[in-house]
Amino acid sequence: MAVTLHDVASLAGVSIKTVSNVVNESPNVTASTRARVLAAVDELGYQPNLSARSLRSGRTGAIGLVVPELSLSYFAELADAVIRAAEARRLAVLIEQTNGDREREIEVLSSPRMKFTDGVLFSPLGMGMDDADRLRVPYPLVLLGERIFGGPTDHVTMHNVEAARAATAYLIASGRRRIAVLGAHPGEVIGSAGLRLVGYRRALDDAGIAFDADLVAATTLWHRANGAVAMRDLLSRGVDFDAVFGLNDTLALGGMRVLQESGRRVPDDVAVIGFDDLDEAGYSLPSLTTVDPGRREIAERAVAALVERIGGAAVPPREILAEYRVVERESARALAH
Known part of the structure; x- marks a missing residue:
């Protein structure tokens, strides 16, 4: 009994x-x-009847987290940070994966499954600025990522432009002048790739270095394999470079592997910097210099904002930016003079 x-x-x-x-x-x-x-x-050993409590209170004690792809290390580590922040508030987290498909993202927003949560953290990849009105949903929603700005919900994001500018400036300060980029999305303006490329170009302008389109290698996805393919493309085209900025860590790690296979020494011949400060970045050989964009802060502040909205906070939509820092490791360091 x-x-x-x-x-x-x-x-x-x-x-x-x-x-x-x-x-x-x-x-x-x-x-x-x-x-x-x-x-x-x-x-x-009493266990509360959560279903009955939910019916009485109108709350489920759970929040949703919608991300593009858990096989991408950034989103896996973000999910871990969100779960920890939610657990500290005695909330469970239900996770949905969209594979970055716009139609799937739109479908999830209106899914009956959202009724099993008190609110949702939503990180779209396929949706864009034209879809901002689709965020007007009948439950608390906090937006993550860089696809939609100025929408009707709280938005927790990172300093993409400024952080990429800092990463590029770090390479320039170490004596590098021919800095290749892995992971650009041609024509993208709003989105991680577009914003980080803007930061890269601003750092070049700050240092009086001319932008060279030959140094920019485009990819579709941001997996290690894509970083490797982009690096092989640069090498096959005979592009001269002394540093690489991977627009995320997985691209940088894939590219660094190809550099080493080609006989180039990292960082002596080519310095490499990434973006995201994934856990594995500290354990690559050499360890990867990168940008910590404030992932843990993003998770904490997003959960806090969502809890406020669940509690009935009636304030205008807020844009919340996490702090960033360059994490110095072995793959990029000052050149000997």
């Missing part, structure tokens, strides 16, 4: 209402009574 509130109340010597107040974290219970009830809960 399942343990009931009545069983806990009998053991603790209190009313059923008092047990309910403790289980539902009501502040109107003395510390000594709360301790006695919790001891009884532990002794009996």
Whole structure:
């Protein structure tokens, strides 16, 4: 037989209402009574009926996280950070994957499954600025990523332009002048690739270095294999370069492998910097210099913003930017003079 509130109340010597107040974290219970009830809960192994509680409160105790692709390390590590931030608030996280497909993203926004959450963190990849009005959904929603700006929801993102500018400036300060880029998306303006390329070009302008389109290698996806293909393309075209900026870490790691296979030494012949500060970046050989865009802060502030909206916060949509830093490791360092 399942343990009931009545069983806990009998053991603790209190009313059923008092047990309910403790289980539902009501502040109107003395510390000594709360301790006695919790001891009884532990002794009996009582498990609250979450479905019944949800019906009474109108809350599920869960939030949704919608991401493009968990096989991409950035989104896997972001999901981990979101789960940790949610657990600290006693919330579960339900994850949906869209594969970056616009139609799938739109479908998920209107999916009945969203009813099983109190609110959603949404990171689109296929949708764009023309889809901003689709974010007007009947539940709390916080936007992540760089596909839509100025929309009707809170938006937690990173300093893409400034962080990419800092990464490129770091290479320039180390004495590099011919800096190749892996991962550009031709014609993209809004989006990680477009914004980071803007930051790259601004750093070149700051240093008085002319932009050379031959140094920019385009890719579709941002996987290691794409970084490797882009690097082979640069090498096959005979492009002269002394540094590489991978627009994310996985591109940089794929490109670095090809450089080493070609006999080029990293960082002596070619310096390499990435973007994202993935866990594996610290364990590559050489370890990867990169940009930490504030992933943990993004997760924490996004969950906090969503919890505020779930609680009824009625303020205008906010854009929240995480802080970034260049993480110095072995793949890029100052040239010896």
